[in-house]
Amino acid sequence: xxxxxxxxxxxxxxxxxxxxxxxxxxxxxxxxxxxxxxxxxxxxxxxxxxxxxxxxxxxxxxxxxxxxxxxxxxxxxxxxxxxxxxxxxxxxxxxxxxxxxxxxxxxxxxxxxxxxxxxxxxxxxxxxxxxxxxxxxxxxxxxxxxxxxxxxxxxxxxxxxxxxxxxxxxxxxxxxxxxxxxxxxxxxxxxxxxxxxxxxxxxxxxxxxxxxxxxxxxxxxxxxxxxxxxxxxxxxxxxxxxxxxxxxxxxxxxxxxxxxxxxxxxxxxxxxxxxxxxxxxxxxxxxxxxxxxxxxxxxxxxxxxxxxxxxxxxxxxxxxxxxxxxxxxxxxxxxxxxxxxxxxxxxxxxxxxxxxxxxxxxxxxxxxxxxxxxxxxxxxxxxxxxxxxxxxxxxxxxxxxxxxxxxxxxx
Amino acid sequence: xxxxxxxxxxxxxxxxxxxxxxxxxxxxxxxxxxxxxxxxxxxxxxxxxxxxxxxxxxxxxxxxxxxxxxxxxxxxxxxxxxxxxxxxxxxxxxxxxxxxxxxxxxxxxxxxxxxxxxxxxxxxxxxxxxxxxxxxxxxxxxxxxxxxxxxxxxxxxxxxxxxxxxxxxxxxxxxxxxxxxxxxxxxxxxxxxxxxxxxxxxxxxxxxxxxxxxxxxxxxxxxxxxxxxxxxxxxxxxxxxxxxxxxxxxxxxxxxxxxxxxxxxxxxxxxxxxxxxxxxxxxxxxxxxxxxxxxxxxxxxxxxxxxxx
Numbered sequence: 001x002x003x004x005x006x007x008x009x010x011x012x013x014x015x016x017x018x019x020x021x022x023x024x025x026x027x028x029x030x031x032x033x034x035x036x037x038x039x040x041x042x043x044x045x046x047x048x049x050x051x052x053x054x055x056x057x058x059x060x061x062x063x064x065x066x067x068x069x070x071x072x073x074x075x076x077x078x079x080x081x082x083x084x085x086x087x088x089x090x091x092x093x094x095x096x097x098x099x100x101x102x103x104x105x106x107x108x109x110x111x112x113x114x115x116x117x118x119x120x121x122x123x124x125x126x127x128x129x130x131x132x133x134x135x136x137x138x139x140x141x142x143x144x145x146x147x148x149x150x151x152x153x154x155x156x157x158x159x160x161x162x163x164x165x166x167x168x169x170x171x172x173x174x175x176x177x178x179x180x181x182x183x184x185x186x187x188x189x190x191x192x193x194x195x196x197x198x199x200x201x202x203x204x205x206x207x208x209x210x211x212x213x214x215x216x217x218x219x220x221x222x223x224x225x226x227x228x229x230x231x232x233x234x235x236x237x238x239x240x241x242x243x244x245x246x247x248x249x250x251x252x253x254x255x256x257x258x259x260x261x262x263x264x265x266x267x268x269x270x271x272x273x274x275x276x277x278x279x280x281x282x283x284x285x286x287x288x289x290x291x292x293x294x295x296x297x298x299x300x301x302x303x304x305x306x307x308x309x310x311x312x313x314x315x316x317x318x319x320x321x322x323x324x325x326x327x328x329x330x331x332x333x334x335x336x337x338x339x340x341x342x343x344x345x346x347x348x349x350x351x352x353x354x355x356x357x358x359x360x361x362x363x364x365x366x367x368x369x370x371x372x373x374x375x376x377x378x379x380x381x382x383x384x385x386x387x388x389x390x391x392x393x394x395x396x397x398x399x400x401x402x403x404x405x406x407x408x409x410x411x
Numbered sequence: 412x413x414x415x416x417x418x419x420x421x422x423x424x425x426x427x428x429x430x431x432x433x434x435x436x437x438x439x440x441x442x443x444x445x446x447x448x449x450x451x452x453x454x455x456x457x458x459x460x461x462x463x464x465x466x467x468x469x470x471x472x473x474x475x476x477x478x479x480x481x482x483x484x485x486x487x488x489x490x491x492x493x494x495x496x497x498x499x500x501x502x503x504x505x506x507x508x509x510x511x512x513x514x515x516x517x518x519x520x521x522x523x524x525x526x527x528x529x530x531x532x533x534x535x536x537x538x539x540x541x542x543x544x545x546x547x548x549x550x551x552x553x554x555x556x557x558x559x560x561x562x563x564x565x566x567x568x569x570x571x572x573x574x575x576x577x578x579x580x581x582x583x584x585x586x587x588x589x590x591x592x593x594x595x596x597x598x599x600x601x602x603x604x605x606x607x608x609x610x611x612x613x614x615x616x617x618x619x620x621x622x623x624x625x626x627x628x629x630x631x632x633x634x635x636x637x638x639x640x641x642x643x644x645x646x647x648x649x650x651x652x653x654x655x656x657x658x659x660x661x662x663x664x665x666x667x668x669x670x671x672x673x674x675x676x677x678x679x680x681x682x683x684x685x686x687x688x689x690x691x692x693x694x695x696x697x698x699x700x701x702x703x704x705x706x707x708x709x710x711x712x713x714x715x716x717x718x719x720x
Contacts, residue, residue, distance in 0.1 A: 251426045256650050256695050259688050266676060266684060267437050343553050350555050351658055351673050363555075370559050370662065377563050384556045391551040 052328070055404035062400025065393035072390060076209035083200065085190075087207040088358035091198035093137045096121055098378050099193040099201075102181040103128050104170055108155030116152075117185070120167045121375030125152055132188035192382050195365075196372055204360040205382055211361040212390065215275055215345040220337045222280030227287025228330065232318050234288065235295030246292070249285055257282050261344055265353040272355050275348060279341050287333050294326035328405035335398040339391045346387055362387045412707075419703070423696050430692045431481060435474055438681045464490070486686030491678045497686030500671045507577065508656055508667035514583060515591035515652050523595045524641065527602025528634070534607065542599060549596025558589035558662045575664035586663045590656060594648050602641055609637040642706045646699035653691065 046054065056062055080087070101117040108114050115128040116138060127135035140150040140161070150161040151173060158173035170179040187193060192201035234245040261278045268274035298304070299322065307317050323330075348354040349363025357364070365383035373380060452460075461467050465476065480487055486497035530542035562585060566574040572581045609615065610633055618628045657669025664670075668687060675683035 250422075251429055254423075254426050254696055254699065255430055255692060256653075258651075259691055262676065263434060263437050263684070263688060266679070267441050339551075346553060347555065347658060351661065352677055366556065366559060373559065373563055374567055377567075380559055380563065384560055388552045388556055391553065392547070395547065395551050 048328070052401075052404040056400055059400040059403065061396045062404075065396040065400070068389065068393045069397065072209055072393075073213060076206055076213055079206040080203055080210075083203040083206070085200035085203045087199065087204050087360055089199060091194070093198065094126075094134060094190075094194055095196050095198040096372065096376050096379075097126070097134055097187060097190055097194045097198075098376065099191060100184055100186050101128075103183060103185045104159075104179055105182040106154050106157045106159060106179070109157055110155055112155070114154035114157075115182075116154075118161060118168060118170055121372075123150070123161065123163050123168050125150075125161055128185060129188075132185040134187060134189040193376075193378055195368060195379060196376075199358075201365075201379065201382060204365060205362075205386060208360045208362040208365055208383065209386065209390075211272065211355055211359065212342050212345060212387070214272070215279065215361075216338045216341045216394075218276045219279040219283070219341045219345075220334055222276070223284040223287055223337055223341075224330070224334055226281070227284035227333075228291050228323065230284065231288035231291030231293075232295055232323060235292035236299055236314070236318055236322065238296070238299075242292070249288055253285050258344070258347075261348065262351075262353060265348060270353060270356045272359070275345055275354055278348075279344050283337060283340065283344075287330070287337070290329050290333050291323075291326055294329055295322050298322055298325055332398065332402045332405055335394065335401050339394040339398070342387070342390060342394070415707075416704070419700060423700060426696060427689075427693055431478065431689055432474075434685050434688050435477055438685050439470060439473075441679075441681065464488070481689065486689065487682045489675075489680055489683050491675070491680040491683070497683050497690075500683065501668060501687065501690055504666060504668035504671050507665055508653065508660070508669060510577070511583065511586050511590060511659070511665065511667070512649075512652050512656060514587045515594075516649060518587055518591040519594045519598050519648060519652075520645075523598030524602045524638075526595075526599040528606055530599065530603040531606035531610065532629075539603075542603070546596040546599045546603075549592045550600070552592070554589050554593060555658045555662065557592050558585065558659055561585050561588060562662065577665060582663075586659050586665060589662075590652060590659050594652065598641060598644075598648070601644065602637065605637040605640045606633060609633050612636070639706070639710050642702065642709060646702035649698045649702070650695040653695065 096119065098119070098121075101119070103115050103117045105113050105115050115130070116125050117128055118125055125138045125140075127138055129135050138152055141153050141158075142151040144150065148162065148164045149171070150163075152159050152161065159179060160171040160173050160176075162169050162171050171177065172179055190200045190202065192205060195201055195204070230245065230249075234242045234249075260282050264278035264282070265274055268277060295318075304317060304321055307321055312320075345354060346361060346363030346366070349361040350367045352367070354363055355361050362383045366380065366387070369376070369379035369383060465473060468476070477487070484498070486501070489495045489497055489500065526542050526546075530539040530546075533539045562574060565571050565585060572584050573579070576582050577586075615628065615632055618632045619625075623632075653669075656667060657673050659665070660667045660669040661673050668690075671683065672687045672691075674680075675687065
């Protein structure tokens with residue numbers, strides 16, 4: 001059926017017209033309105049969810065965000081398996097190594113070249129392999145703390161690490177001249193560098209993603225169940241039940257929720273489970289309100305009356321008829337909840353109330369980076385970027401979902 | 412009007428009572444007493460401490476005494492700083508918190524609303540895009556990330572502003588920026604969408620058709636009506652500016668209430684945690700109440716007594 005119309009049009013068209021303007025006016029025939037064509041529905045009718053999916057897939061920022069979130073999920077789940085390091089393994093000899101560094105090269109006298117770099121934060125010198133691998137901490141042969149010069153020997157060549165004035169420099173031990181760097185190199189051993197205990201930051205970052213995403217999804221799910229249950233009951237029963245339940249919601253809404261998450265954390269003691277419980281039990285108020293509002297208006301619908309007439313139980317009407325029809329707004333609220341859960345978790349971890357060390361979350365990584373901000377600013381970059389990008393992605397996805405699912409826009 | 416205000420005040424008292432009760436019992440549910448520490452305390456000293464702070468009393472009596480104290484605005488002593496009361500901590504920290512908080516609020520309103528208006532008036536043109544890009548960035552980046560990143564760039568790297576303290580006006584810039592960022596963006600987005608909605612109203616067409624000056628149409632008919640949703644969110648904004656301040660105060664080492672709060676959490680100073688929580692909650696409820704009253708006065712369309720529904 002779909003092919004017939006284009007083929008009819010094609011048969012009416014003259015074969016290879018020279019140019020439209022060259023056709024004389026009387027050769028044109030006006031196509032009359034065809035009753036059959038006007039009634040013809042060219043595309044299959046879409047259900048609510050198909051339509052929403054189509055709208056969402058046309059929203060480029062939302063799709064990019066979705067791709068980012070999926071990528072992050074995959075990286076968080078399988079990433080740590082591919083790493084040689086664990087999130088708690090310490091190597092104090094290789095602490096605070098940056099993700100990229102300026103290397104120096106000196107002749108050892110036997111025809112070989114020694115590569116090394118100077119960590120300007122802690123005045124230590126590390127050997128570097130040809131591919132940028134950090135080969136380890138080099139020992140100074142002589143430490144002159146009065147003149148602030150450490151002597152390092154590479155075969156027959158000796159260099160001085162001079163930190164009288166900052167930033168520290170490398171000097172030739174004989175001539176006293178400043179040695180120039182031979183170029184930048186990426187850290188092939190620890191791609192994101194290491195923290196102050198010598199732990200690999202990439203793997204900690206991935207574990208941080210695990211924690212943040214776990215908290216976000218689990219806490220949002222807990223909120224979802226409490227909110228939907230509470231709002232559904234309040235809206236469906238109405239009357240006195242509704243009044244009492246909504247008064248309670250009003251009271252909870254006045255309480256500053258951040259404070260209550262903090263109090264809960266103080267009571268429950270630190271740990272991943274506590275974070276989930278604290279966030280999960282506090283943020284359901286919005287969800288309850290939205291579900292209640294939807295149910296209040298939907299329960300007047302004929303299909304509910306029909307279900308009641310057929311003797312369906314309250315539970316069946318709620319779960320089979322009413323809730324599926326409120327899924328759109330519920331989903332939008334849920335996606336908006338996820339970034340706030342991520343934010344609250346990292347916020348709690350930042351002020352020291354989140355996961356217990358040595359576990360890392362983006363919040364603890366940020367606060368650890370702040371401690372060493374002056375010397376090792378790169379440690380702040382990755383967790384800050386990760387959390388900001390994730391918040392961006394969830395915000396864009398939430399906006400996109402709202403546009404796709406919001407019934408007010410579907411006119 | 413009077414009836415509504417009385418009802419709201421009663422509601423506030425009930426809420427505050429619920430908060431005090433919840434906080435009190437939550438803090439007493441924490442395993443270990445306030446003086447449990449790694450150091451072994453002599454039993455005599457422990458007994459003397461317990462007696463001094465009435466910790467041997469039955470819990471209902473402690474609760475009752477605590478309520479009595481709050482009734483006369485006494486939040487009790489700090490367990491970790493002997494000789495310092497929670498009231499003194501609040502009195503000491505409040506001016507600092509208020510200064511940054513009020514500045515941030517001014518920033519939010521004085522910058523957020525105009526930005527939103529500009530975006531709405533130039534809808535889908537470059538000023539709109541610019542404002543919305545900044546608004547999206549502001550909403551997505553957490554305040555403590557803004558604080559630490561700007562601290563590194565402007566204080567440590569460029570040295571334009573001090574890294575901590577509020578000794579001169581430049582010290583305020585970063586804390587206020589970090590504190591107001593999210594809400595500035597939020598208010599800009601809200602006022603944009605609110606004004607766009609108002610611009611489509613029939614009375615705007617009527618006003619234009621009457622031949623009023625475009626400026627008059629915009630400011631008198633459009634803006635005044637679109638400001639109403641913004642006023643309604645100001646209560647929660649004040650609440651969040653204050654509760655958001657504790658991490659900012661910690662990063663910039665500002666001696667405000669928020670810093671006391673965070674310190675009391677790390678010190679497990681239970682009376683201080685309890686006292687500051689209750690103070691925050693009461694303060695915020697009063698703020699929300701005031702904002703709601705302003706809202707009522709501004710919008711004559713709201714039927715009194717039904718405003719809460």
